[in-house]
Amino acid sequence: MSQTTSKSERPVVRRGDRIFAGISTGAGILILVILAGVAVFLTIQGIPGIAAAPDEVKSGTSFARFVGPLVFGTLYAALVALIIALPLAIAVALFISHYAPRRVAQVLGYLIDLLAAVPSVVYGLWGREVLAGQLVPAYRWLDENLGFLPFFAGPFSATGRTFFTAGVVLAVMILPIITAITREIFLQTPRLHEEAALALGATRWEMIRMTVLPYARSGIVGGAMLGLGRALGETMAVAMVLSASGVVTFNLISSTNPSTIPANIALQFKESSGLTINALIASGLVLFIITFAVNFAARWVVNRRREFSGAN
Amino acid sequence: MAKSIDVSDLDIYYGDFLAVEGVTIPIRARSVTAFIGPSGCGKSTFLRSLNRMHEVIPGARVEGKVLIDGQDLYGADIDPVAVRRQIGMVFQRPNPFPTMSIYDNVLAGSKLNSKRMKKADADVIVERSLRASNLWVEVKDRLGKPGSSLSGGQQQRLCIARAVAVEPQVLLMDEPCSALDPISTSAIEDLIHELKEQYTIVIVTHNMQQAARVSEETAFFNLAGVGKPGRLVEVGQTTKIFSNPDEEATEAYIQGRFG
Amino acid sequence: MSVDTSPRTTGPSGLGDGPSLKQPSLPRRTGTFTAVAAVLLALGFRALGFGWVPAVFLAWLVVVIVVPLWSTSVEGSRKAIDRLVTILVTSAFALAMVPLAQIMYTVVSNGASVMGIDFFTFSMRNVIGEGGGIYHAIWGTLLITLATTVMSVPIGVFTAIYLVEYGANNRLSGWIRFLVDVMTGIPSIVAGLFAYALFVVFFGPGVRMGFAGAVALAVLMIPVVVRSVEEMLKLVPNELREASYALGVPKWRTIVKVVLPTALAGIVTGVTLAIARVIGETAPLLITVGVSDSVNFNIFDGRMATLPVFAFNSIQSPGFPPGPSIDRAWGAALVLMIIVMLLNLVARLVSYVFSPKGER
Numbered sequence: 001m002s003q004t005t006s007k008s009e010r011p012v013v014r015r016g017d018r019i020f021a022g023i024s025t026g027a028g029i030l031i032l033v034i035l036a037g038v039a040v041f042l043t044i045q046g047i048p049g050i051a052a053a054p055d056e057v058k059s060g061t062s063f064a065r066f067v068g069p070l071v072f073g074t075l076y077a078a079l080v081a082l083i084i085a086l087p088l089a090i091a092v093a094l095f096i097s098h099y100a101p102r103r104v105a106q107v108l109g110y111l112i113d114l115l116a117a118v119p120s121v122v123y124g125l126w127g128r129e130v131l132a133g134q135l136v137p138a139y140r141w142l143d144e145n146l147g148f149l150p151f152f153a154g155p156f157s158a159t160g161r162t163f164f165t166a167g168v169v170l171a172v173m174i175l176p177i178i179t180a181i182t183r184e185i186f187l188q189t190p191r192l193h194e195e196a197a198l199a200l201g202a203t204r205w206e207m208i209r210m211t212v213l214p215y216a217r218s219g220i221v222g223g224a225m226l227g228l229g230r231a232l233g234e235t236m237a238v239a240m241v242l243s244a245s246g247v248v249t250f251n252l253i254s255s256t257n258p259s260t261i262p263a264n265i266a267l268q269f270k271e272s273s274g275l276t277i278n279a280l281i282a283s284g285l286v287l288f289i290i291t292f293a294v295n296f297a298a299r300w301v302v303n304r305r306r307e308f309s310g311a312n
Numbered sequence: 313m314a315k316s317i318d319v320s321d322l323d324i325y326y327g328d329f330l331a332v333e334g335v336t337i338p339i340r341a342r343s344v345t346a347f348i349g350p351s352g353c354g355k356s357t358f359l360r361s362l363n364r365m366h367e368v369i370p371g372a373r374v375e376g377k378v379l380i381d382g383q384d385l386y387g388a389d390i391d392p393v394a395v396r397r398q399i400g401m402v403f404q405r406p407n408p409f410p411t412m413s414i415y416d417n418v419l420a421g422s423k424l425n426s427k428r429m430k431k432a433d434a435d436v437i438v439e440r441s442l443r444a445s446n447l448w449v450e451v452k453d454r455l456g457k458p459g460s461s462l463s464g465g466q467q468q469r470l471c472i473a474r475a476v477a478v479e480p481q482v483l484l485m486d487e488p489c490s491a492l493d494p495i496s497t498s499a500i501e502d503l504i505h506e507l508k509e510q511y512t513i514v515i516v517t518h519n520m521q522q523a524a525r526v527s528e529e530t531a532f533f534n535l536a537g538v539g540k541p542g543r544l545v546e547v548g549q550t551t552k553i554f555s556n557p558d559e560e561a562t563e564a565y566i567q568g569r570f571g
Numbered sequence: 572m573s574v575d576t577s578p579r580t581t582g583p584s585g586l587g588d589g590p591s592l593k594q595p596s597l598p599r600r601t602g603t604f605t606a607v608a609a610v611l612l613a614l615g616f617r618a619l620g621f622g623w624v625p626a627v628f629l630a631w632l633v634v635v636i637v638v639p640l641w642s643t644s645v646e647g648s649r650k651a652i653d654r655l656v657t658i659l660v661t662s663a664f665a666l667a668m669v670p671l672a673q674i675m676y677t678v679v680s681n682g683a684s685v686m687g688i689d690f691f692t693f694s695m696r697n698v699i700g701e702g703g704g705i706y707h708a709i710w711g712t713l714l715i716t717l718a719t720t721v722m723s724v725p726i727g728v729f730t731a732i733y734l735v736e737y738g739a740n741n742r743l744s745g746w747i748r749f750l751v752d753v754m755t756g757i758p759s760i761v762a763g764l765f766a767y768a769l770f771v772v773f774f775g776p777g778v779r780m781g782f783a784g785a786v787a788l789a790v791l792m793i794p795v796v797v798r799s800v801e802e803m804l805k806l807v808p809n810e811l812r813e814a815s816y817a818l819g820v821p822k823w824r825t826i827v828k829v830v831l832p833t834a835l836a837g838i839v840t841g842v843t844l845a846i847a848r849v850i851g852e853t854a855p856l857l858i859t860v861g862v863s864d865s866v867n868f869n870i871f872d873g874r875m876a877t878l879p880v881f882a883f884n885s886i887q888s889p890g891f892p893p894g895p896s897i898d899r900a901w902g903a904a905l906v907l908m909i910i911v912m913l914l915n916l917v918a919r920l921v922s923y924v925f926s927p928k929g930e931r
Contacts (some may be wrong), residue, residue: 014393020823021737027729028738028747031797035750038761041768065911096627099660109663110919112744115671117911119851120759121879122904125886126674129681134624179667203653226756233758235854240886261692262760262854269858277776284764288757295756299749368816370739397819407810411832421818424828478818513662 006194010066019092024248041287048263049278058268058276067283069248073258077238078231080167080252081174085231089178096179097186097256098208109183120150124240127169132241139164139253150250157255161241169237174227181302186212186217225298228290235262259306261287315381315398315481315514316341317362322376323541324354324361326369331357333541335376337531344504344513346523349533352564355516358533362514363399364392372475380481397421399482400475405491406542408459408474412437415455417470418442421478422548429515445473446503446558465496472503475512483507486488489522501526520566524554532562593774594598594690596646597654601638604781605658607633615665631662647680649782653888673906682905685898695876701895705790705903707866711781711875715860716850718785719792760789763855770859774883779861781870784877787855792845799841803834836925840918847914851907853879878907902924 059066096108133272139162143154189212197207216291238244244259244267259267265280272280317339324332332354339345345357353425361365361374362384376383385395408417418438421427440453442448447469451462460472468488475483485504489497504513505528517523523530531547546559557563587892598604612630617623635658642651693704730747738744766787770778813823831838861874862884881904889896 014391014821016823017821018884020826024733025743027726028733028743031730031747031754031793034793035754037769037792038757038765041765045768045771048815072707084860088663088667091660092667093662095664099657100664111668111671114915115667117851117915118671118674119853119879119904119907119911121851121853121882122674122851122908123677125882125900125904126670126677128886130673130677131670137622163720167582172667175667178711203649205611205653205656206649207716209657229756233620233756233761235758235760236883239882262758265760265764266854266857270861273777281764281768284761288761291756291758291761292753296751299752299758303749303752304612363817365813365817393816393819393821395819399850401813403810403813403817405810407808407814409811409814409829409833411829411835420815421820422817424815424820424824426824474814474818487886555588 035192038288039285042281042288045278046282046285049275049282052275052279058272059279063279063282066279067261067286070259070264070283071247071286071290072248073244073246074232074260074262074290076250076258076259077163077167077170078228081170081231082165082224082228084171085175085178085227087225088159088176089227090182090220093179093183093186094177094208094212096205097183098212112176112179114179116174120173120234120236121168121240123173124236127165127237127241128161131168132158132165135162135165135168136160139291142253151252153251154254154295156253159255162253163242163257164242166238166257167252169241170231170234172292173234173237174230177230178223178227179254181219182220183222185216185223187213191256201310202212209264218304221297222302225294225301226311229298232260232294233291239263239266252255313509314341316358316512317482317514318377318379320379321360322358322374323360324357324366324374325372327371330541332361332541333536333543334370335544337547339512339514340529342508344483344508344526344529345527345531346514346527347514347516347531347533348518348520348565349522349542350535351518352447352542353533353535354454355533357542359484359486359514359516359553360401360571362482364395365401365459367392368451374543374563385472393505397478398480399484400478400480401467402483402485402488404474404487406464406495408462408467408470410458410460412459413456414451414459414470416461418477420474440472441473441477444476445469446499446506447473463490463496466498468484468492468500469503472500476507480511482514485513487518490518497522522553524550530554532557532559532565534561534565572839592827593870594646596650597642602657603655605634609900612762627823634658635703655818656752661678678901678908681898681901682903685902686905690899694866695881696866699890704796705876705881705899706907707863708876708881710866710868711818711860711863711907712850712879712907713876714848714868714870715781715788715856715875715877716846718782719788719849720842720846722789723784723796727793727842727845728800728838730793730797731800731804732826734903736822736830742910748921751794754790755798757790757792758854759787759852760858762787763858765790766859768856779859779874780872781860781867782853784856784860784875785870787859788849788852790857791852792849794843795848796842798847800834800838801835803841804830806837807833836921839921839925840917843914843918847911847918850914851879851911853883855884878903884909902929 035117049057052063057066071271089279092112096105096112100108106174136156137160139156139160142152143156146152147154193215194207202210213257214291238260239262242257242259242263243255244257246264248258249256249257264285268280269277319335319337319339322332322335323330332415335358347359349355357366362378362385366372366374374386380398384390387542388526407419412420413439416423418441419429419434442451450466459467462470472488488498492500501522504515507513515526527550529547530550530553531551532540532545534545535541536543546553546557546562553562554566557566609630612633613627615630616626621629635655638658639651639655646721688706689702691709692706693702694707695703730751731886733746734748766783767778769786770780770783774780811827811829811833815829816822822829856877857880860877862880863874863876867873867875882900885896885900885903887917
């Protein structure tokens, strides 16, 4: 008896199918090429900037001294934003997933999503022209009452265009993404666990603490890291709110502020030329590496959770 | 235009897992052959291997021969797409295309392959197919409505009309009535009776009475044991299988002692 | 709903030996009363001469302290904590809505003053001080966004097709899926630098052109398109694919004629939202396209104005006197917001109107 398998011999595949499969696979691979291209081109154009002598660039220092304060400012701004946004985002996600009436929950979700739709330049405009002025009384109070803390050492800025204001704007900008991820995961909590807790006589908060929060822990971590990544790379909020001088300080309320990598690029690029441009691109490479690492880790955490929960 | 099928020593794998083992069965033309057996014994898998639909699942493959009028379906130069044009299939749940009208659903086999067709010819095919599936009277005034606007039983008959519109040699039916109410089921059974004049029909069913009512031949499948592959226990005239089967397992299953 | 687990000291006596199901509790509409009381308190503090922000904050503080205390005395501490959390979570949502409302309000009220026919039909060519408009910036944004979409949609859709229809669960598709997720987090300024670094190779230092901006935006848009289209393709029932295969339709025709049309509404929604996301990007365009006062219809040559960069530039270097320039910044921001909100609205409408309504 002759044996025929569809595996050992090359199966018949139509030409249309082969072409279509080829285009699709090609598109997928093209994306990987683009991602690699981002790294490659930034490196090619960045290396001369890293190697440049201090007197060849506008900053007048070596690359490490140029980028160091910017890295500090970038991390510090993102951290401030995350500290403000995370508790708020978790509470908002809980409100939408477990507190708001079912019928309006979806609409409320859209409202939060609208926050993500606001263009960054509008956030910058709002932070600089509106929010900054409104926060001045708070800065005066902090300066007078908590001035012994390094964060509020002052002297407070009379325009309100401070690092803290930039942090608040960043926090509002990353709030929607953290909310979206945590809300999704809160909603995936197995209904049976929740009902088991309620059947034991738990109040709503006790049920959430017993079932929802433990279930969502790694999702919250992942969402927070994604928000952090977003805050690290956000340009306009910082560029427009601050008149940065590139110092290294923890002071949140003064008018002398650290700058961040993206804001510095946006503000300097137009008036730069030659090796200064290369130095700016190299600082962009540093930013790319930092955000790539953060996002990589965040996605890894979120995806690993998804595999274990079985709730695809 | 109906053709007979000869299956010899067919093994079906999902990856390394042997799902169905050593099936040898002749299927006569212009008659109804019913596959019965407990859940998970490989009836549907075997049915899908008859028009190479199981290959849609990654890793699925077969060893052995399926001859349709002497031609091996699994021959090296056979195009599975061409096979499926000759051997139509009706699924467990009605699945009309939601983006198409009733009219377009019937013509889906040609439309999806972008065959040009004169409007008059198309009208003839639509009417003939819908009449063949006993749906014409109910839908002739609303052919432009979406296929999903019909009831479940009507949708299933629409799917049968879609399958016969491309004039296949064989019609495979995978539990076509399991999602339908008794009245729709009886309508489909009547339809099967009429269709066997022209087509070779193979039907998988969990309903023993249905097998007894509609088929000439019945094949009983069972698992060789827990964790073992499914196999064909026996096949024969429906009257014989239901009254005086050769195998004890068949009798036990038919009398409802297991399964 | 909750059964008492604490020693039975509060339940009414005389109901036999079992624990009583009747528990003292706050009035049923406490939530509504709390909200009303908070508003009245805020108005009261305002009347006492506090500013709006301190007044609201004080009212909130009173509610946060009083309600749990009241609840503790009547219902016990467990219920009190539950109420406290409810208040906190609800006020968090309200707080998150404040920036949205304030942004909408300020953009509309500040931007409305410059709205007029001139604002949409004039560019900034030879304009000093008042007057001028965003005609050139609207064209720039439209052309660049169009070029971005033309590049991103085919790549994104085909990649999604690969992930859902061909990749199954092999390793390449796993990596693509993962890296596309990571790519959604690329900072927009990095995308801009990439486009600049790429175009410098071909056109030399100082290159500025609309197409470079489109490339930068495409880097940001492609991953968004891939993810949303992938989700939509996954929603297409497998039964439809099988129905098509069983009719002898090749796989690629099944994808083109069955899968894509079935998912079309979702794909349009996803693409529209992706456009809404990149149309407001400022930083990459600032680097790659630059600033211009005049109309430029050629995306392959020279600087172009775009709405977000126009707004940024108007506020960052307003000239003297700064007033008119800042007004124009708000006007551009308003137009940009309207475009983004319209795109969001269209996306929701498409998915709402064309979503499958289920059987019948």
